[in-house]
Amino acid sequence: MTEPFLSARNVHVYFQLPGGGRLHAVRGIDLDLFRGETVAIVGESGAGKSAFAKAILHLHQLPFTPNRTKIEGSVSLNAPFSADLVRAGDDVIRDARARAVGMIFQDALSALNPVHRIGNQIEEALRQVEPGIDRESAMNQVYNIVRAIGLPDPERAIRAFPHQLSGGQCQRVMIAIAAVRFPVALIADEPTTALDVTVQAQILMLLKSIQDVRGMGMLFISHDLGVVAEIADRVAVMYAGEIVEIGTSAKVFSAPEHAYTRALLASRPGMGSRRRPTDPAAIGSTKKTGGKAKSAPVLTTDKVSFGYRSRLFGRGSHRFVLQDVSLDIEPGEVHGLVGESGSGKSTFGRLALGFLKPDSGSIKTCGTTPYAVRGVHRRDLRRNVQVVYQDSATALNPRMSLGHSAAEGLVINGMALEDAREEVHRLFDRVRLPTALMNRYPHEVSGGQRQRVCIARAIATKPKLLIADEPVTALDVSVQAQILDLFGELQAELGLAMLLISHDLGVVRELSCKVSVMHNGRIVETGSTADVFDHPRTAYSQKLISSIPGQNSPLDKVAVRTTMAGKG
The missing domain is CATH 3.40.50.300 (P-loop containing nucleotide triphosphate hydrolases)
Structure with missing residues (x-):
């Protein structure tokens, strides 16, 4: 060799x-x-x-x-x-x-x-190779490089x-x-x-x-x-x-x-699924209607559209991010929302939380219009709907101990400080964190441990709906597996519904019972997890699922084989 x-x-x-x-x-x-x-x-x-x-x-x-x-x-x-x-x-x-x-x-x-503009930064690297190159030749090469790496509109990209x-x-x-x-x-x-x-x-x-x-x-x-x-x-x-x-x-x-x-x-999620979400039909609040039990959705949207407005030099523009989105989530249901970056997934989550107001259509979160609630009703909504973000480091207050962070929601909702402290002990046990960490600060623990604190804080108020926006993307596979196991256990024990927003299709396949595919602000396909992943109907869903790395490789075969061995 x-x-x-x-x-x-x-x-x-x-x-x-x-x-x-x-x-x-x-x-x-x-x-x-x-x-x-x-x-x-x-x-x-x-x-x-x-x-x-x-x-x-x-x-x-x-x-x-x-x-x-x-x-x-x-x-x-x-x-x-x-x-x-x-x-x-x-x-x-x-x-x-x-x-x-x-x-x-x-x-x-x-x-x-x-x-510095993109073109100038590429030119700087180019001049390390060719120190004597003139400006015109350098910019011609920069243009060719930008075009070769597949950026749309190279002239605009160079100036950006x-x-x-x-x-x-x-x-x-x-x-x-x-x-x-x-x-x-x-x-x-x-x-x-x-x-x-x-x-x-x-x-x-x-x-x-x-x-x-x-x-x-x-x-x-x-x-x-x-x-x-x-x-x-x-x-x-x-x-x-x-x-x-x-x-x-x-x-x-x-x-x-x-x-x-x-x-x-x-530990790799997705292809050899180990976690099966609890059937939402067996969970959740029901209303008696004509002798039959009927579930009340924890989240329902009907033809919701939303766009960002901008004003530049006196001219106004409006760019739609979501268009005619209709989606229901039943009690106990883990609903995955997938799509490319910029498709509108996180914007939809912010609408469900009431952080944004839709331009048209209706949205109900736990029976209320989230952007319109005020006073005590807003506090009730915040108690019933919790969120777990991707970046646990910025989601936690760096000046607040982990125990105080987990207890914050309980105290806001009127629980005595001593009772909240005892409840946090139970929450740390539930998310499998040693109680000794309660007195530590976010920078003193690992990313996986910080994410567990975020989950403990989110479930402290016993919410009906948990919105998880890329909750495990930044974690390695072994910690990822532990967090997904924890989500699955909590969903089964507490019967809470989840909106799982992620571009990691393996994670969504493993944890969700239902999936919606979003493209350019529209939901192009909704169905059971098995149907969407195994038999995608739309061309975009087929493209998205075919892009999952590692398919048809020895990796998937060993993942399935290891899982089967573990069950035996």
Whole structure:
């Protein structure tokens, strides 16, 4: 076999802790990256995936992060020049970042400069390759690059600022900036996590096409096993800072050897469904009508439309986000709402909460018009309808302990502080959090633990409807599985209805009993989860479901096999 572009041997990474001592984050990693090869690193949060990748280019050091680190071992760069990156000086590292190894981060919007136009940022990267290029030639190349990465209206995109592009478009720009310098390798750290499945598929296709044309190696870090199955040649599984298993994608996914790998594969949601929501027909409030029990929907909308108004230079414009949306959710029903970014899913959730007023149509949440309620009726609505957001870090008050955050709704609704404290003990037990965490603050716990606190706070008031907007997207598969199990148990125990908004179709398939597909502000299909996923009727639903990464791969076969073994 030819010599690898990049070769890591016995790499250790230590973080200095503020109070003294150090954390051993990466423990003796050996890894090679060859021309044209994609090596994926998978594992749960805290396994050391990003710590290892950032150590290659010294991205743990100032000014990138305030944490000082110590790196031991060797990372040999064999092309386009020879160097040991662990012991290299600043000039060599800058040269490696500019000419040898490109880096793509998860949050493209925060990685791009918010005050510079897209064209200028691509031009800056281009000038590192061709310092003497004249302005006209540089802008011609920038135009060709923007057109090649598939941005609509390249002339407008070049003049745009990052906030004026979508997440998927910003990620394309990041890929262009990383690849324009003709590196021998790309490090892609969770490059598609926040994107919906169709944009995700486009980004993966773009990465592979650039890799094929340039012959680059790619180190791909992800907690999405479906994406890894789609793109990786080899897979390295990390746990507690070590690689516990490495092999070809087919081998690792079809015949995992390590117990941790098997547990990780069994945690993947969607294709081998483990959680079955309780039948809503057996749950919920009923009204006696003519001797028959009739359910009262907790959410009902009839031909709801909504648009955002803007005024620029005296001219008003109105852009519709939702059009003629009709949807009912019965007591105890978990209703999934899926679609691409910008389809109107989150806007619909805000309408159901009463944060927005529809332009036309009617909406009833728990029997009331949510945007019109006032006084005590509004407090009743807030008690009956709760929400869990994607970003638990911003959903919790950083100056408030976790226990106080969970008790906040109880105190607002009149419960005595001592009684609320006792109830929070029960809530922490219910969401499987140690009560010792009640006195900690959000930054002192993991993302999965913060999300459990958000769930505890949401169910504290015993709501009738829970609106979950991308509640597990940012979590790794093992924590994701725990949160989904928790949602399933709470739905069965409490009989609460859920509106599950997500672009992760595996999560929706696993937790929902009914699904609505939204496209360009309209619901194009509604039906049972099995019908929509197995027999989609509309062309858009078929396109959306066919974009799920990892289908028909060894990953799905082992997921189903592991699940069946667990049941036996």
